[in-house]
Every structure is written in structure tokens, then in C-alpha cells.
Amino acid sequence: MREGITAGLVVIGNEILSGKITDANTPFLARELRVLGVSLQRVTVIPDDIDVVATVVADFAARFEIVFTSGGVGPTHDDVTMDGVARAFGRPMVEDPGLRRAIEQFVGSRINEAHLKMARVPEGCELVTDGHPAFPTVVVENVYVLPGIPEIFQAKLAGLRDRFRSRPYHLRQVLVREHETGIAEFLNATLAAFPELLLGSYPKLSDPQYRVRLTLESKDKTYVEAALADLIRRLPEGFVVKVED
Amino acid sequence: MREGITAGLVVIGNEILSGKITDANTPFLARELRVLGVSLQRVTVIPDDIDVVATVVADFAARFEIVFTSGGVGPTHDDVTMDGVARAFGRPMVEDPGLRRAIEQFVGSRINEAHLKMARVPEGCELVTDGHPAFPTVVVENVYVLPGIPEIFQAKLAGLRDRFRSRPYHLRQVLVREHETGIAEFLNATLAAFPELLLGSYPKLSDPQYRVRLTLESKDKTYVEAALADLIRRLPEGFVVKVED
Numbered sequence: 088m089r090e091g092i093t094a095g096l097v098v099i100g101n102e103i104l105s106g107k108i109t110d111a112n113t114p115f116l117a118r119e120l121r122v123l124g125v126s127l128q129r130v131t132v133i134p135d136d137i138d139v140v141a142t143v144v145a146d147f148a149a150r151f152e153i154v155f156t157s158g159g160v161g162p163t164h165d166d167v168t169m170d171g172v173a174r175a176f177g178r179p180m181v182e183d184p185g186l187r188r189a190i191e192q193f194v195g196s197r198i199n200e201a202h203l204k205m206a207r208v209p210e211g212c213e214l215v216t217d218g219h220p221a222f223p224t225v226v227v228e229n230v231y232v233l234p235g236i237p238e239i240f241q242a243k244l245a246g247l248r249d250r251f252r253s254r255p256y257h258l259r260q261v262l263v264r265e266h267e268t269g270i271a272e273f274l275n276a277t278l279a280a281f282p283e284l285l286l287g288s289y290p291k292l293s294d295p296q297y298r299v300r301l302t303l304e305s306k307d308k309t310y311v312e313a314a315l316a317d318l319i320r321r322l323p324e325g326f327v328v329k330v331e332d
Numbered sequence: 333m334r335e336g337i338t339a340g341l342v343v344i345g346n347e348i349l350s351g352k353i354t355d356a357n358t359p360f361l362a363r364e365l366r367v368l369g370v371s372l373q374r375v376t377v378i379p380d381d382i383d384v385v386a387t388v389v390a391d392f393a394a395r396f397e398i399v400f401t402s403g404g405v406g407p408t409h410d411d412v413t414m415d416g417v418a419r420a421f422g423r424p425m426v427e428d429p430g431l432r433r434a435i436e437q438f439v440g441s442r443i444n445e446a447h448l449k450m451a452r453v454p455e456g457c458e459l460v461t462d463g464h465p466a467f468p469t470v471v472v473e474n475v476y477v478l479p480g481i482p483e484i485f486q487a488k489l490a491g492l493r494d495r496f497r498s499r500p501y502h503l504r505q506v507l508v509r510e511h512e513t514g515i516a517e518f519l520n521a522t523l524a525a526f527p528e529l530l531l532g533s534y535p536k537l538s539d540p541q542y543r544v545r546l547t548l549e550s551k552d553k554t555y556v557e558a559a560l561a562d563l564i565r566r567l568p569e570g571f572v573v574k575v576e577d
Contacts, residue, residue, distance in 0.1 A: 102532055104372045105501075106362030107547065113377070117351030127349045130377040132358070162513045163533040164520050194513075201516035238537055256350075268407045268439075271446035275409050287347055288408040292483055302352065 091253045091306065092125045095151040097143050098132040099159040099168050100235055111237045112157040119244060124253035124306070125153065135159055140171025148175065148230055153251060158235030160225075162201035172227050173209035181210045189220040217246035256285075257308040259315045262297035262328040266290070270299065273321040281314040283307075297328045336498045336551065337370045340396040342388055343377040344404035344413050345480055356482045357402040364489060369498035369551070370398065380404055385416025393420065393475055398496060403480030405470075407446035417472050418454035426455045434465040462491035501530075502553040504560045507542035507573040511535070515544065518566040526559040528552075542573045 096116055102108040113130050120127045128151055133139045140159070147154045159168030173180050187206040194202050208214070214223035224243050225232040231247065233240050263270055267290055278286055287302035303318070305311045319327060341361055347353040358375050365372045373396055378384045385404070392399045404413030418425050432451040439447050453459070459468035469488050470477040476492065478485050508515055512535055523531055532547035548563070550556045564572060 101530065102534060102547075104362060104375070105549075106359060106364075106366045106372075107532070108534065109359040114351060114354040117349060119351075121351045127351075128379065130349070130375075132375040134373065161533070161535065163516045164523055165531065165533055199513060199517070201513035204516075205513075236535060236537060268444060268446035268450075271408045271449075272444070278409055285346065286410065287352070288406070288410060289347060289353065290406065290481060292481060302347075304350075 092153060092251065093128045093151045094120055094125050094153040094155065094251075095128055095147040096130045097140070097147055097154065097156045098130065098235075099135060099140055099156060099171075100132070101134050101165070103132050103158075104134060110157075112233075112235065112240045115237065115241060116155060116157075116244065119248065120251070122255060123248060123251050124255040125251050135165045135167050137167045137171045137174060140168055141174035144172050144175040144230060148228060152229060154230045156230065156232050157240060160232060160234050162204050166204075168232060169208060169225065172225075172230055172232055175230075176209065176227055178209045178211060178227070180207050182206050183208050183214065185220070186214065186223065193221040215247065217243070254306050256304050256306055257311045258332065259303045259311055260331040261301040261303070261315070261318065262331070263299045263301060263322070263326050264297055264328050265326050266298050270301075270322065270326065273318065274301070276321055277314060277318040280317055281310065283310065284314045286314075337398060337496065338373045338396045339365055339370050339398040339400065339496075340373055340392040341375045342385070342392055342399065342401045343375065343480075344380060344385055344401060344416075345377070346379050346410070348377050348403075349379060355402075357478075357480065357485045360482065360486060361400060361402075361489065364493065365496070367500060368493060368496050369500040370496050380410040380412050382412045382416045382419060385413055386419035389417050389420040389475060393473060397474060399475045401475065401477050402485060405477060405479050407449050411449075413477060414453060414470065417470075417475055417477055420475075421454065421472055423454045423456060423472070425452050427451050428453050428459065430465070431459065431468065438466040460492065462488070499551050501549045501551055502556045503577065504548045504556055505576040506546040506548070506560070506563065507576070508544045508546060508567070508571050509542055509573050510571050511543050515546075515567065515571065518563065519546070521566055522559060522563040525562055526555065528555065529559045531559075 098110055103110045117127050131143055133143055156168055159166050183206055190202055190206050191198055208225050209227045213226040216223045233243050267288055285304040289300045303311050303315050343355055348355045362372050376388055378388055401413055404411050428451055435447055435451050436443055453470050454472045458471040461468045478488050530549040534545045548556050548560050
């Protein structure tokens with residue numbers, strides 16, 4: 088899992104930890120990063136607590152090349168992500184004059200404190216506007232601060248994805264009729280011969296077609312194909328139901 | 333979020349980080365713990381890597397009263413959770429004689445190394461059998477090791493849940509017609525008057541009925557009802573669409 092660019096995701100929201108809302112951004116980002124060839128190494132879900140956000144974001148920023156945060160960027164009392172990210176880097180929060188002007192223009196005369204909270208950002212951050220100056224994505228060093236609402240999370244990510252594109256993974260899959268306990272020795276032998284292979288084994292309950300889905304992956308297509316041939320040669324006749332891309 | 337028993341969840345699996353499988357155990361456990369009155373404080377998703385499992389489990393075990401792990405407990409090469417949990421507590425892995433006998437009885441003459449791997453557990457762990465001695469839940473100090481397959485995760489949790497029951501949360505919800513920026517000042521005023529209130533604010537896009545769902549929670553029912561009355565009194569006429577349990 089350590090090839091290529093590494094990434095981490097920090098999901099901020101009491102509503103996810105309490106089970107009121109199911110986080111849709113983690114599976115979406117995981118699939119997107121996979122397509123881009125970026126290796127997601129860790130996801131952590133934490134409460135709306137400035138100190139926890141600061142500690143976890145600082146840890147992730149030091150550990151991974153790219154960090155995303157999801158949630159906690161709205162105008163209400165429980166939106167503390169921006170303050171937490173600022174604290175993670177020891178930066179003060181400041182009002183960005185350009186952002187304030189854009190928000191004033193967007194909101195007009197009904198502007199209030201809650202709107203103006205949205206103009207406050209960590210000092211020295213980058214604002215990636217993607218065409219809408221009132222709603223930029225805030226980037227602090229290697230941390231991309233994204234909103235929790237899935238539609239907006241996805242739209243903002245679409246505007247950023249070309250920054251992260253790396254060499255994609257090559258994937259082959261084998262569906263097997265036998266239980267994991269009946270194939271473990273063959274998997275171990277193939278892994279010994281191909282130590283760099285990313286080999287996943289996923290049991291499937293209650294599917295009449297197969298019992299285990301195996302995934303073989305690497306950024307090197309030739310390596311995956313050679314490992315696939317090796318594994319298929321080792322598996323006893325009749326074990327393989329199907330080989331897929 | 334810090335009232336009552338605290339819990340953390342460590343989800344182990346490359347398949348989730350790579351987006352191949354969407355983790356269903358986090359939302360399930362979050363809802364279950366909520367009903368039981370246990371406060372889920374953190375969820376972390378990590379790869380199938382012994383060192384990472386050991387480090388994160390040790391951190392969680394020190395930080396929270398109860399820790400659950402999900403995934404990585406099968407018989408194949410990528411199932412390293414048991415070794416990681418053993419390492420987190422500085423315990424060796426040992427074969428449990430009773431577990432070996434139960435597995436031998438269950439599997440019969442086709443027993444192999446992969447089956448016997450399932451009899452290896454951290455030394456001194458507790459085995460909670462819940463009626464099926466070949467498939468116990470392994471408990472090491474405050475860490476409950478659960479499988480990743482949702483059907484089995486849920487079944488095992490059902491057998492454990494009475495251990496965790498605490499005083500449940502009392503919840504009231506208010507649906508509001510106005511944007512978050514139009515209500516933030518009223519939320520802040522209620523929070524100043526009721527500092528122990530857990531107050532959530534969740535914008536809803538594209539719903540014609542309301543724009544924000546507010547959640548008011550505490551383990552003290554009287555406190556929630558008083559805070560609810562306070563908030564409704566502050567909100568301008570026409571803002572509240574509906575009040576729910």
C-alpha cells in the first residue's frame with residue numbers, strides 16, 4: 088500500500104460518530120484516489136472539537152503527502168475545522184479581504200456574523216477558487232479543507248483532482264470456488280514469489296457462484312500479469328470460477 | 333461527546349482504503365453504541381499492516397474505555413489483526429488448546445495450516461463464545477476483536493452488547509426553514525445558556541420542506557427539553573417547520 092503518493096483523510100463530525108449520518112465521502116474519495124493512482128493510507132473520524140482536529144491534522148500532515156479534511160466548515164458553532172487546521176500549523180485565523188468582498192457581493196445587504204465567519208481562514212493559506220470566488224477550497228500546506236455535504240465535497244474534489252494524478256494501479260481479480268482456508272497455502276506461495284504484489288482476499292457469504300474474491304494489484308502491469316499466471320498455475324483444477332479485469 | 337463510557341473503532345482493511353469495499357460496520361456500530369448510551373469518540377481505517385495495527389490499537393486502548401476492531405481476522409496472509417493486537421499489548425501469540433479442539437471438531441479431517449491459524453490468539457485473552465466454541469470473540473484487555481464481514485460483525489456484537497449498556501441519550505430535533513447563516517446567532521445564544529447541550533446543525537440541500545436539521549441531545553432529558561424550549565423561544569416566527577423526537 089505504500090507505492091506512489093500517499094494520502095490521509097480526516098472526517099470531522101459528531102453526526103457520523105453518533106450514527107445519525109452515514110459518511111459518504113470516505114468511499115467516494117477512496118475510489119477517486121485509486122483511479123488517480125494515489126494511495127489512501129488512513130481515514131480517521133473525529134468529533135467537532137478544535138483540539139482533536141488540530142492534533143489529528145498535524146499528525147496526518149506530517150505522515151502523508153496529501154491530507155483531506157471533510158466536514159465542519161459551515162457557519163455554525165459546531166464548525167471548528169478551520170480553527171483546528173490553523174492550530175495544527177500554529178497559524179492565526181485571519182479575515183481574507185478578497186474572500187470577504189466576494190461573500191459581501193454574493194450575500195448582499197442581509198450579510199451577518201455567520202456569513203463573515205466564512206471569510207476567516209488560516210493565515211497564509213492558498214484559496215483555490217475554481218470559478219466561484221465566494222466558495223474557494225482552503226489549502227494549508229498539504230491539507231485540503233473540504234466540506235462535509237457530499238454534493239459539494241464531490242464538486243470541489245473534481246476541481247482539484249488534476250493536482251493529484253499519479254500512475255494508476257493495474258488490477259486483476261480471480262473468483263474462487265473454495266473457502267479461504269483451502270487456498271491460503273497457494274496465496275502464500277505466490278506472495279513469496281511476488282513479494283511486491285498487493286494481494287487481497289475477500290470472502291463472500293451466500294453467493295452460489297464463488298466463495299472468495301482475490302484481487303491482484305501493482306502499478307506494474309507486467310508484474311501483476313506474471314503473478315496472476317503464477318497463482319492460476321498453483322490453484323488446483325476447478326478452483327477458479329472466473330478471472331476478471 | 334464525552335459523557336458516559338467512551339469507545340473507539342479501528343477498521344482494518346486495504347479493501348476499504350482502496351475503495352473496493354464500502355465499510356458497513358462503522359455506521360452499524362455507531363448506531364448500536366448510540367442506543368446503548370456509549371459515546372463513540374473516534375474511528376480509524378488503516379491498512380493490513382501489523383505495525384500500524386499495533387500502534388493504532390495501543391493508542392486507542394489507552395485513550396478510550398472500550399475499543400473494537402473490525403476486519404483482518406481470517407486465515408489468509410493479509411489477516412494480521414490478531415498479531416497486531418498481541419503486539420499492541422506486548423503479548424506473544426499462542427495456540428489456544430480448547431479453540432484448537434473446537435476447530436478440529438468443526439472442520440474434521442480436512443484441517444490444514446489455515447484452519448489452525450484461527451486457533452492462534454494473544455496470550456491471556458478472553459474468549460467469549462456465545463454458543464459457538466469454534467468461533468469465539470477474542471477480547472484482549474479492553475479490545476474486542478471482531479471480523480470484517482458485516483453479517484458476522486453484527487451477530488457477534490449482538491452477543492456482546494449487554495456488556496456495554498449505559499444510560500442512553502435523549503434526542504429532540506428541530507427542522508428549520510432558514511439557512512444556517514440565518515440561525516447561527518440563535519444557536520450560539522442557546523448554547524451559552526445550556527453549555528452542556530450537544531447541539532448539531534445539519535444543512536439539507538434540495539429538500540423543499542426545510543434547510544437545516546438541528547439535533548439537541550443530552551443524557552439528561554429535562555436539560556434537553558429546557559434547551560429546546562429556550563431555542564424555540566429565540567427563533568423568529570415561521571423559522572421552525574417541525575419539532576421531532
